[in-house]
Amino acid sequence: MNSEGVGIGPLRIGEPIDAGSFMSVLEHRGLVPEWRFDTPPKDAIPEATTVLALTWADGVLMAGDRRATAGNLIAHRRVRKVYPADEYSAVAIAGTAGMAVELIKLFQTELEHYEKIEGSRLSLEGKANFLARMIRGNLALAFQGLVVIPLFCGFDEVDHSGRLFSFDVVGGRYDELSYATTGSGGGEAKSFLKSEWKPSLDRAAALSMAVEALVAAAEEDAATGGPDLKRDIYPNIVTVTREGVDEVSDSELAPIAATVVEGRP
Amino acid sequence: MTVPFYVPPEQLVKDRADFAKKGVGRGRPIVVLQLDVGILLIGENSSPSLRKIGEIYDRIAFAGVGRFNEFETLRVAGVRYADLKGFSYARDDVTGKSLANAYSQTLGQIFSHEVKPYEVDIIVAELGVEMDGDKLFRVQFDGTLRDAERTAVLGAGEDAIAESVKDSWRPDLSLSEAIRLATTSIEQVEDRRIDATAWETGFLDRAGERRTFRRVTVEEFEDAPEQ
Numbered sequence: 001m002n003s004e005g006v007g008i009g010p011l012r013i014g015e016p017i018d019a020g021s022f023m024s025v026l027e028h029r030g031l032v033p034e035w036r037f038d039t040p041p042k043d044a045i046p047e048a049t050t051v052l053a054l055t056w057a058d059g060v061l062m063a064g065d066r067r068a069t070a071g072n073l074i075a076h077r078r079v080r081k082v083y084p085a086d087e088y089s090a091v092a093i094a095g096t097a098g099m100a101v102e103l104i105k106l107f108q109t110e111l112e113h114y115e116k117i118e119g120s121r122l123s124l125e126g127k128a129n130f131l132a133r134m135i136r137g138n139l140a141l142a143f144q145g146l147v148v149i150p151l152f153c154g155f156d157e158v159d160h161s162g163r164l165f166s167f168d169v170v171g172g173r174y175d176e177l178s179y180a181t182t183g184s185g186g187g188e189a190k191s192f193l194k195s196e197w198k199p200s201l202d203r204a205a206a207l208s209m210a211v212e213a214l215v216a217a218a219e220e221d222a223a224t225g226g227p228d229l230k231r232d233i234y235p236n237i238v239t240v241t242r243e244g245v246d247e248v249s250d251s252e253l254a255p256i257a258a259t260v261v262e263g264r265p
Numbered sequence: 266m267t268v269p270f271y272v273p274p275e276q277l278v279k280d281r282a283d284f285a286k287k288g289v290g291r292g293r294p295i296v297v298l299q300l301d302v303g304i305l306l307i308g309e310n311s312s313p314s315l316r317k318i319g320e321i322y323d324r325i326a327f328a329g330v331g332r333f334n335e336f337e338t339l340r341v342a343g344v345r346y347a348d349l350k351g352f353s354y355a356r357d358d359v360t361g362k363s364l365a366n367a368y369s370q371t372l373g374q375i376f377s378h379e380v381k382p383y384e385v386d387i388i389v390a391e392l393g394v395e396m397d398g399d400k401l402f403r404v405q406f407d408g409t410l411r412d413a414e415r416t417a418v419l420g421a422g423e424d425a426i427a428e429s430v431k432d433s434w435r436p437d438l439s440l441s442e443a444i445r446l447a448t449t450s451i452e453q454v455e456d457r458r459i460d461a462t463a464w465e466t467g468f469l470d471r472a473g474e475r476r477t478f479r480r481v482t483v484e485e486f487e488d489a490p491e492q
Binding site (some may be wrong): 008009010011012013014015017019022025026031070105106109112117119150161 | 314316319320321338340341342343344345346348349350351352353362367368370375391476
């Protein structure tokens with residue numbers, strides 16, 4: 001890489017960059033976020049855990065617990081794992097928290113950048129494929145134990161349906177029709193959803209099911225935090241419908257969480 | 266061996282400026298208006314896909330007249346600059362002033378060093394919290410950077426259009442009234458009727474959150490009162 005290409009400013013004309021790709025700008029300027037370790041400091045790095053996504057009548061929703069752990073410790077209680085990616089999609093990530101947050105920011109910027117340069121949004125499929133490419137880019141780290149696995153969902157503006165995608169560590173991308181989970185409590189949440197999920201749930205039922213799946217995961221997995229009614233900590237939930245992305249407020253979730261916790265066997 | 270003719274620098278700059286001005290003066294005009302409700306950018310554009318007005322960042326819009334490929338190059342470079350800055354620091358750190366400055370430097374450099382100067386005139390509009398915080402920066406083909414107050418007009422017939430726009434401009438115009446003001450001003454000066462579908466718009470909406478740039482909807486356009 002030539003030294004002229006490195007850094008942020010000034011404004012540059014005629015750089016050999018793929019039109020519409022922010023990642024390609026970063027590559028050209030030598031600014032792609034990178035993590036390199038000889039031996040990864042595994043237990044010192046906070047990890048984010050259970051996230052899930054499910055389809056319901058009007059679209060899709062995604063939920064995540066709020067706990068991050070480092071080894072045996074609870075590192076953070078109010079971590080956010082579910083984010084809007086753009087107006088019509090959302091992304092949630094389980095795994096090494098610091099990397100996940102940076103990758104989400106990069107993903108959001110890529111989608112916005114493409115939209116501004118090209119004048120139209122990437123297709124939902126295109127967004128999912130780009131996310132898969134980002135995961136693949138960090139494969140070497142995954143083998144060192146620093147894994148980031150996302151879930152991605154969105155409302156397809158062409159065929160007007162909610163769709164959801166899960167991924168694996170090598171960047172494999174899978175269409176899911178009903179629900180998907182990832183993270184250390186993901187297995188528990190998945191068995192809960194397997195017995196409870198039905199097609200065409202209404203909003204209230206879908207929200208309450210997502211919260212209960214997280215509670216079920218928190219009951220079995222020490223790295224997953226359930227709703228903490230005393231500290232006012234509730235899961236992050238984002239819905240994506242024909243109207244776009246909507247973050248469910250804590251005030252709406254508080255009574256749902258209370259009911260779910262109360263009703264657990 | 267041939268000896269190049271001596272050309273005095275004054276003449277060189279004048280020739281280049283005349284050349285660029287001619288190109289810009291042929292460009293279809295664009296009107297920019299600061300309003301209580303936001304900042305409106307509007308101009309005639311028969312192409313639905315080759316845009317002259319675009320979003321740069323959360324509260325920053327771009328408009329260019331002149332050669333399409335040249336101001337498009339500038340717009341794309343601006344989006345890269347803004348996204349890179351917002352990604353590296355924070356979204357609030359992307360300002361119209363630094364972008365306008367960067368454009369000014371780049372255009373100045375091209376004007377004096379490249380084979381041919383850019384035939385463009387551009388506006389960088391930045392939306393404030395209130396209208397008093399709005400900023401309109403105008404950058405010309407030679408890198409000249411100026412602040413515009415309240416209204417700005419670029420392109421063919423800009424002086425006459427600016428005159429007519431200024432006369433009827435009020436900060437409390439609604440979006441539809443502002444559209445009507447801009448379109449009739451251009452139509453009067455050009456002395457022809459322009460089809461409603463031929464207008465390209467951009468609007469930095471003060472009621473918007475985060476990304477405030479949007480296109481004016483057909484309904485808002487049709488609501489524009491006849492004068």
